[in-house]
Amino acid sequence: MMNITCPFCGKRNESEFIHGGPVGAVRPDPNAVSDEEWVEYLTVTPNPLGPVQEKWWHARGCGEWFSIWRDTRTHDIVEAPDGTT
């Protein structure tokens, strides 16, 4: 069980959180993209071997949605890689 830092509550057990999936592409204007682009937006999410930015919800806590960078190989919560936020 991971130890996740909520921006408001500090370090809490993973069991207090709900995983909200990786941070994917920004939602495009659905009327301005092709079918292929829309399907890609819907179905292709980041799944790297290494750091990935993820959304987490402190559902059994303060209710905040926030993002962390997690290394998928180790479960280590890491700094945002250079050039990202």
Place this chain on the structure above:
Amino acid sequence: MVQRNRRASGGRIDRNRPLHFTFNGKLYEGFEGDTLASALLANGIRLTARSFKYHRPRSIMGHGVEEPATLVELDGEDASGNRPATTVPLRDGLSARSVNCWPSPEFDLGGINQLLSRFIPAGFYYKTFKWPNWHLFEPSIRRAAGLAAAPESPPASGHFEARNAHADVLIAGAGPAGLQAALEAGRAGKRVFLADEGAEAGGSLLNRNLSIGGRSALDWVEDAVAELRGMENVTHLQNATVWAYREHNLMIVNEREPELDGVLERSWRVRVGEVVIATGATERAMVFGDNDRPGVMLASSVQAYVNRWGVTPGQRMVLFTNNNSVYAVAADLAAAGMQVEAILDCRKTVPPEAVKLVPDIPVHAATVAGDVRGRKGVRAVKAVPVTGGAGRWIDCDVLGCSGGWNPTVHLWSQSRSTLRFDEDLAAFVPDEAVQNCRAVGAAAGDLTLDRIVGGGEDLAYAIEPLWRVNVPGQRGKAFLDVQNDVSVSDVHLALREGYDNVEHVKRYTTGGMGIDQGKTGNINIIGTVAMQKGVPLQEVGTTTFRSPYTPVSFGAIGGLREGWRLFPYRHTPVTQWNKDHGAVMYEAGARWRRPGYFPKPGEGLQEAVNRECRAVREGVGVYDGSPLGTFELKGRDVPKFLDFIYSNIMSTLKPGDGRYGLMLSEDGLILDDGVAFRLDEHRWMISTSTGHADAVNQHMEKLLQTEFPDWQVLITTVTSQWNNATICGPKAREVLQAVDSDIDLSPEAFPFMSFREGTVAGFPARVVRVSFTGELSYEVNVAPRHMAALWDKVMEVGAPFGILPVGSESSHVLRVEKGFLSLGHEVDGTVDAYDLGMGWVMSKKKPDYLGKRSVQLRRSGGGTRRELVGILADDPNQQIPEGAPLTPGGRKEATDGLVTACVWSVVNNRWVGLALLEDGHARQGETAHVRLKDDVIPVTVTKPVFHDPEGKLLRS
């Protein structure tokens, strides 16, 4: 009763406290401080088990969690299966049985498997059970070779519990290294959590006869324990196994026999800053022909029985080694008056300081144990020179073996920290730490006491590896994994058949997959693979170490989280009334307990449901709608937000008005349906289905916080702030008037799909005109503290109108008659609003909303879809099973639909059904066919509505 192998003095047992126990039905005596294993040995019980696969006779080989041979099943209060006899503390009245043998280890019918052994090679399970199927073989295999049965019922008394804890340092193991680490951390003021699997602290010092600084090492242990006891910042647990090392330094500890009445076991979840792994080392077995014969033991275990439990496992010993550690064992045994016939040491030269410890014992260098005599007990061992030669037999009744020592790296490795093969120690040792942990003492490869505790006095460790004895003339099987009956020939077979990765070898042979996880034998499997492939051990590597380190009872893992405590039920203030009035209670989504129906005495389900439905259709009924998910949304941007999450337009609603809507997910599937009401300019109330309330809340919060953080919308969950009694039926208005309300209830002043605030029965109330039954309906929302009183009032005032309480069974009938969709019935993750005949809910005006593009995309491919229709069997009394498939012509073909609901309709006096049918909208009036196993039911396809198709009643 005579404990014939018990020494007159010595050992950490209390001879003044005899304990009586039974083993395989016979009564024996042991002492306080014994384990079941030490007590059995004290009583001279040699044959204690039969092996898993071949039913070979086995005895006790080890003295702790590494024990591979003797598993027992405990009866009575202690009922549990597959416990190593070495880890069962003896207590008065204990009753234990061997597993794997029937009727007894001496006379075991399953022993016939030994004769069949050449037909039970490695991979036997895979080869045999893939055809025709495993279930054919399972019963006989379970009986012949299975392990113990699970207890049939939970413990008669006591319970399990769980605790959370935090510490700066967790130390696993209270041997010399663990105690030393605890003293240092404790003195530095750190919060220390020290947990050790043994009954008392001291680790290997309890088994050995060593000195520290000129005093007995056990005096040092006693001082250390006393000092730790005096520190408030130290938690010290014995009988507590650290069995899992999880992410971010979360450690799971199983404490047995905690000092609290009624608690059987306690599971600790400890989040710590640093982990100190002081888990010691485990002695490994030697691999030679018939190395599993009763009387072949680990050398250190023989030493432990003599020193710690005052038991001499035999009279005439031979020791077999490849390292220095057995010389101290031999010295201890000699000091205890045992006859040590010889030490066989495979090394060409034995270090002189080792030989010096055993001046009166013959030491045979460059000699191995090549064979063993005695099927049910060792009678002699054949000493064979490694350089060749015939060898000679030496009579003995116990053969103590030491194949060297493995640092106990299980926790280290569970943390994902790496291992390296140390050539000097011939063992895998901790290498790079991945989490914040360090290994100390023997677990780190420091196998000499002085390097752990200053002043420790023992012989320096040295070893030359011997992975298996390879001399001519060995006849018997040479076991690598005694528990799972895996021999050298099995590993060779696996390699020949191409399973040459160590993980494959493990799974193909099952080597190391017993409950001992191969603590004494895995390294020999790796060594055997390395020898056969001609590569170094580092290259072969280890299999993955997984938790639990030792078996943990399911009860301890579950703790108090069992039965209703796992997911408590949710109740409304009407629950007690429902029970008092004979309701059959159901779980109705999201753990709400709701009434299913209210049978009168002697009445069945269908009669009760018919009575309730008739009341709603012809008079009046009332149900408790409190569990519906309810949210209040406030803020400037709520209209924009609702227009985005609902498929239709909500922003045009005037205060006091509401609208039904569908919520879609971005991929175009139906997420939920419900209603939205505008309370005033900036306040809204929406309701969701009961089971999806949490999912909808997550959905909305996620959108607002991650996609639209600048939108001003605040969501408050008010499901449990407002309870409601929903009065429905043609007489609903009259009843509500009689209950007394200051709201103008006339249809003109308070039309369908609107909302009014006022008082009802004197309580502040929000009254909403929605209908899930198709009848005139008022949902009267009040604060929970007023709900019971409101309910009583409605029932009292409604009595002259014939009001009846309505359960969820009737609600289902009423909504099916109207063709109102139900998530999970008509909405299954493939259908969209058009399929349900609800295209009107998909706004054409809005350029964008969640799911719009995806629904368009999905429908753009053309082709037919499964669409919601009504179905009527020719015979009105024909019930159609819900879930039954429809097939073309009723033939055994791919389905073209399924029945989603079928209910007895009181208003139609017949069964009516709903179905999702391929191209259903175009097939109205046609005949379709429900295909049952042995029958076909022709049905007429209709519109999915069987009552008041114009919707006049609900608007009345």
